[in-house]
Amino acid sequence: MTRTVLTVDDSRTMRDMLRMALVGAGFNVVEAVDGEHGLEVLSAHRPDIIITDINMPKLDGFGFIEAVRVDDDYRAIPILVLTTESDPAKKQRAREAGATGWIVKPFNPEKLVDAIRRVAA
């Protein structure tokens, strides 16, 4: 069964990179451009895994994760956060918001699929 990954990132480049890696690994990909959009896409596509950026307009990654976690329908979805090595504080905040794990940028497809495997059954 093909699983669906929702990627939420305001950068087109990053969305494209994620899509390339995920499609290459056999996932179905849906995309959103910010947290608000992410919540809309979430209810429309019911993804199995979510990968989200943190710095986004409208609703940032922290807010997005919190919103997913308070929703009984979606709170069990694993969420991976895209983060940079340099920022342990942000990683911590993302975890407090309810992130399942993280992917350090820049990532390569193996790292990405590895992180998904670790959080998704």
Added chain:
Amino acid sequence: MDELEAIKVTFFQECEELLADLEGGLLAMQEGAGDSETVNAVFRAVHSIKGGAGAFGLEPLVRFAHVFETLLDAVRAGSVPNTVELAAVLLRASDILADHVSAARGLGDVDMAASAAMAAELETWTDPNAAPVAAAPAVVEEAAPAPVAVAEPVVAADDAMDDDDLGFIFVPQTISVEAQAADADLVPSNVWTVSIRPKSDLYRKANETALLLRELNRLGPIKATLDDRALPALEDLDPEAAFVTWSVRLETEDDEAAIREVFEFVDGDCDLEITRGEAAVEDAMASLLAVAEAPAPVVEAVEPPPAPVIEIAAPAPVAEVAPVAPAPVVEAPKPAIAAAAPAAATPKATQVEVPGPGQSVIRVDPERIDRLIDLVGELVINQAMLAQRVGEYGIAPSSNLAMGLDELEQLTREIQDSVMAIRAQPVKSVFQRMPRLVREVANMTSKQARLVMEGENTEVDKTVIERLSDPITHMLRNAIDHGLESPEERKAAGKNPEGVVRLAALHRSGRIVIEVSDDGKGINRERVFGIAVKKGLIAPDLQLTDEEIDNLIFLPGFSTAEKISDVSGRGVGMDVVKRSVQALGGRISITSRPGLGSTFTLSLPLTLAVLDGMVVDVAGETLVVPLAAIVESLRPKPEEVRPLGPVGSVLAVRDSFVPLIDVGQALGYRAHSPHPTDGVVLLVEGEDGSRAALVADAIHGQRQVVIKSLEQNYQQVEGVAAATILGDGRVALILDVDATIAMRRREGGAPRPTEPTLIAAE
């Protein structure tokens, strides 16, 4: 790697947008916008550039963006105050960031010294106590980017990751404690005991113990034991809470760090103990046995939860067994990555949905549009020829044929307008490069300048857009370098030390007008006049109006800068700008008010393809006068014509007098003008608003003509803007109204020199 290349193209496109956002946000900050959304947007722009650059291994760009981002993050957090001075620094940093982006793209180089200096400056802002010295060389050394491999997607989702399939199954199994204990002596050195006690937070974040076990199993065969003694009775059970502890015996060649890495995501969300050897397993077994021997009474009340023992191991057979407690055992083949193959084989079958904001844009090769425009041009000429033939046959204007032709003409025009609209672009693409230029020039000349732009969305044909950049660049440089005073001078003059340079685009009578004005000191006419005399450009006794003196700066060989500055004195004077503008059928002029500033006005046709014109006869030649310049046409009465000077004359039009110019004489077709009352007068207005009355012999009517460049096909001729092909196939010249007025003004109405300009109108 086509896909990756395509993403790289996207990245650079996105960089352009992000850099524009960055600059916009920083300019807003400089204007005093300190709201968090602006600062956040600025931060995100740099952050996204860095993120993408990291993915492509563009190291120098990443390094610089990182330093930049760090400062912006501090500003965002409020630890560095958001001030106007800071915004100025950030703007300069954004310029260098743009250079890095261009360099990464293979367009141009980065001044690494400047970049290092800026990085150091940014770091000083971030932390005033940090020694900036360390940062500088670090950035300079980045000439050779360390390649970062971006691998092809290799590992596919293995089938072990399918829904509800953890890659292992529960199998009831019995355990011999004795056997375990007996084996203890034989424990190899690569055995580890991992004790995991999840907290409820672990589950709240959608982590899953079973997945952790699966990950451990990737390191080697495991045997996991569940301690559920803390599990309360069902009625007391908080389903969200965590009660169990796992003990895992792991055999692996990997080190402790590798084991710890499995728990990276749940660090802090579970109590974790990793010990070498098997002791802990025995402890766990002992406690397990204790439970089995003395089951808690509550357990009996409900379905007693079995004490499960899970073995997740490749064919490591568990030794034989006295039944102690029924225990489910999980047995599974090692989740094989090789099983990924079938999934990976059909990656392209996966649907990608992009529910992003929809835009429907068609990309067309510009050459196709150019070809279309050429064809429409031919159509216009052809239609004109047809109309002329019909006229020659004396067909009544009310006839069906003539009416049909009128409709054809309308359609042709509409097609032409529509096609031109396809190629029209807002001048924004040129304007958006200018803020940086202004900053750089201001920096170099130690001036303070603020650029105000208006009319960025004014549309103009692509052919014109491409030619706007150079003259605008020159005019802006000139405005800052020569126009604006130094901050001290400005203060002394009671002005704001920061000068304002205004760049505006507007449509005016079928042309695009670009104005560059400054609030500087204006042109020093005395000095300009003196220089022009000294350089032998004009006679010392020449009487000139203020405006004429101002425009002396366009004379070839004129340069007002006493010292050659970095900025303007690059050997390209305003005369070169003027010539290139004229070559496009454009004009440039300057007006100046001492102490208040100067304004450069550049006007160009909206398109270099077509023109609405009035066809006139002059001395047996057919000429086209651009309709945009014509205010009215009239037949003068004898009493309205007044002589002025020895040969000149003026025309009284209502309350004013307008110089009379015989077009035939101006272009050298004839030495002696007929009396104006014998011909038709076209009242025209030049770009600078000056009026003149052009005398022609007869008027043929209005026509749209396709412009054919005279410069490209012949050479530039003063007083002539371009040429066209008329309906009957003849070549007609298009009059340059402003040049004609200027010629007359320069010669003070004197008759033209005897050698006529040779113009072949064939």
